[in-house]
Amino acid sequence: MQRYCKNVTRQTLFSDSLIFYNDKDFCGTIFGYRSHCLQSYPSTGDRTAPSPAVAAVEPTISYPIARNIILLIGDGMGLTQISAGLYSNDDYLNLERFPVVGLHKSHSSNNLVTDSAAGATAFSCGVKTYNGAIAVDPDTMVLRTILEEAEQRGKATGMVTSSTIVHATPASFIAHVKQRSMYEDIALDFLDTEIDFFVGGGKKIL
Numbered sequence: 175m176q177r178y179c180k181n182v183t184r185q186t187l188f189s190d191s192l193i194f195y196n197d198k199d200f201c202g203t204i205f206g207y208r209s210h211c212l213q214s215y216p217s218t219g220d221r222t223a224p225s226p227a228v229a230a231v232e233p234t235i236s237y238p239i240a241r242n243i244i245l246l247i248g249d250g251m252g253l254t255q256i257s258a259g260l261y262s263n264d265d266y267l268n269l270e271r272f273p274v275v276g277l278h279k280s281h282s283s284n285n286l287v288t289d290s291a292a293g294a295t296a297f298s299c300g301v302k303t304y305n306g307a308i309a310v311d312p313d314t315m316v317l318r319t320i321l322e323e324a325e326q327r328g329k330a331t332g333m334v335t336s337s338t339i340v341h342a343t344p345a346s347f348i349a350h351v352k353q354r355s356m357y358e359d360i361a362l363d364f365l366d367t368e369i370d371f372f373v374g375g376g377k378k379i380l
Contacts, residue, residue, distance in 0.1 A: 339374030
């Protein structure tokens with residue numbers, strides 16, 4: 175289902191995703207399931223879909239390159255938790271200040287209900303995998319993480335977590351193992367990374 179509104183000049187649609195592009199003129203919500211592409215829509219006020227010729231136009235909006243990236247993960251956080259925070263904070267959250275807000279389907283490759291390992295691998299590598307997998311694909315092949323890519327580009331990297339450092343969520347950014355319960359192997363993988371700083375919580379390391 176798609177709805178087009180007056181003064182909506184650009185929306186971003188990804189396959190298997192729901193993207194909400196919010197700007198000062200935005201007045202609607204778009205639900206899209208298209209192959210990975212960007213589409214531009216004219217500000218005509220027409221609520222019908224654009225012609226293929228218009229949809230094929232490349233977007234001209236450019237954004238400055240970010241100097242620093244901070245990825246915050248609220249483990250288990252979803253729309254229910256966000257809504258609860260919204261209602262308990264006088265119907266306002268700083269999340270609403272973000273110019274772009276996106277949603278994704280959280281299922282793993284082998285289960286409708288994901289776990290921390292598969293969910294974090296999707297975040298760190300952009301690939302869906304089976305529950306329990308740490309930065310490996312469904313065939314247990316090693317995947318490159320965003321943290322490893324940053325290291326290869328000479329960027330300073332770090333990770334801070336309130337869980338143990340070998341927990342599935344932080345591990346999926348550094349380690350590559352078949353199962354999240356392989357804590358010793360996960361810890362050894364930390365020795366093979368160039369990460370500049372990492373710290374975990376809890377009294378026990380393993």
